[in-house]
Amino acid sequence: MAKIIVVTSGKGGVGKTTSSASVASGLALKGHKTAVIDFDVGLRNLDLIMGCERRVVYDLINVANGEATLNQALIKDKHCDNLYILPASQTRDKDALSQEGVEKVLNELVNELGFEFVICDSPAGIEKGALMALYFADEAIITTNPEVSSVRDSDRILGILASKSKKAEKGEEIKEHLLITRYSPERVDKGEMLSVEDICDILRIPLIGVIPESQTVLQASNAGSPAIHMTESDVALAYQDVVARLLGENRPMRFLEADKKGFLKRLFGG
Numbered sequence: 001m002a003k004i005i006v007v008t009s010g011k012g013g014v015g016k017t018t019s020s021a022s023v024a025s026g027l028a029l030k031g032h033k034t035a036v037i038d039f040d041v042g043l044r045n046l047d048l049i050m051g052c053e054r055r056v057v058y059d060l061i062n063v064a065n066g067e068a069t070l071n072q073a074l075i076k077d078k079h080c081d082n083l084y085i086l087p088a089s090q091t092r093d094k095d096a097l098s099q100e101g102v103e104k105v106l107n108e109l110v111n112e113l114g115f116e117f118v119i120c121d122s123p124a125g126i127e128k129g130a131l132m133a134l135y136f137a138d139e140a141i142i143t144t145n146p147e148v149s150s151v152r153d154s155d156r157i158l159g160i161l162a163s164k165s166k167k168a169e170k171g172e173e174i175k176e177h178l179l180i181t182r183y184s185p186e187r188v189d190k191g192e193m194l195s196v197e198d199i200c201d202i203l204r205i206p207l208i209g210v211i212p213e214s215q216t217v218l219q220a221s222n223a224g225s226p227a228i229h230m231t232e233s234d235v236a237l238a239y240q241d242v243v244a245r246l247l248g249e250n251r252p253m254r255f256l257e258a259d260k261k262g263f264l265k266r267l268f269g270g
Contacts, residue, residue: 002110006137010153012124015181020121021226026243028083039133040123044088051224061089064101094129139175146193177208184213185258209242212255
C-alpha cells in the first residue's frame with residue numbers, strides 16, 4: 001500500500017529539504033518507486049539539492065491547476081531510476097495551492113502512476129503551504145535541531161498534525177517519527193546542545209534517526225546531490241539507517257556518543 005510521508009518542522013533551517021531528498025533517494029535505491037514534492041511555493045530549494053534546477057519546466061501549481069500533466073512536470077532523478085521530483089513554483093504564492101488540487105496530484109501519483117512512496121517536503125511553520133503538505137499524510141517525519149526553540153516549534157507541529165490533518169478529521173492518527181539533525185555529541189557534553197534523551201522526553205514520539213553535524217551536508221547541497229549519496233560519510237550512513245527503519249528494519253542508533261580520544265591524541269591535541 002502506498003504511503004504519503006510529510007517531512008515537517010516548526011522552525012526553518014533545520015534540514016527538512018536535505019532530509020526529504022536523502023530519504024526519498026534512499027527509498028528509491030531500495031527499489032521503491034518514489035516521488036518527492038516541494039511544497040515551499042515561492043522559495044523552492046528541493047530542485048537545487050536534487051541537482052535538477054535547469055530541467056524545471058512545469059511545477060506543482062501547474063499540475064494542481066490543470067495547466068500541465070504530471071508526466072510533463074515530474075523530473076526523473078539523475079542518480080536513481082525509481083525517483084521523480086515535482087518542484088514548487090517560484091513565481092506564485094502559497095495561496096495558489098488548493099486542497100482539491102493537492103489531492104488530485106497525490107491521487108494520480110498513487111493510483112494512476114503507481115508510486116509506492118510520496119515524500120512531501122514541507123515549508124517551515126504553520127502557513128498554508130505547510131498545512132497542505134501535511135493534510136493528506138499517512139506518516140510524518142518531525143525534523144528538529146537539538147536546541148530549545150526548534151524542539152518547542154516541533155511540539156507545535158505535533159499539535160497541528162493531531163488536529164488539522166485529514167486523518168485527524170476522521171479520528172485516526174498519523175504515524176509520527178522524530179528525526180534529530182545537526183547533532184554533535186561533543187557539544188552535548190559541553191552543555192551547548194540538548195541531548196537525544198532531552199528531546200525525546202519533550203516530544204514523546206518514536207526516534208527514527210540522528211543525523212550528525214557535518215560539513216558533508218553543505219558539500220552535498222553545493223554539488224546538487226542528496227547527502228545519502230556521499231556514501232562513506234557518517235551523514236549518509238545515518239540517512240541509510242533512517243530509510244531502513246522507515247521500511248520496518250530494526251537498527252541500533254549510531255552517532256550518539258562523542259569520539260573518545262586516545263592518550264597520544266589528547267597529549268598532542270590531535
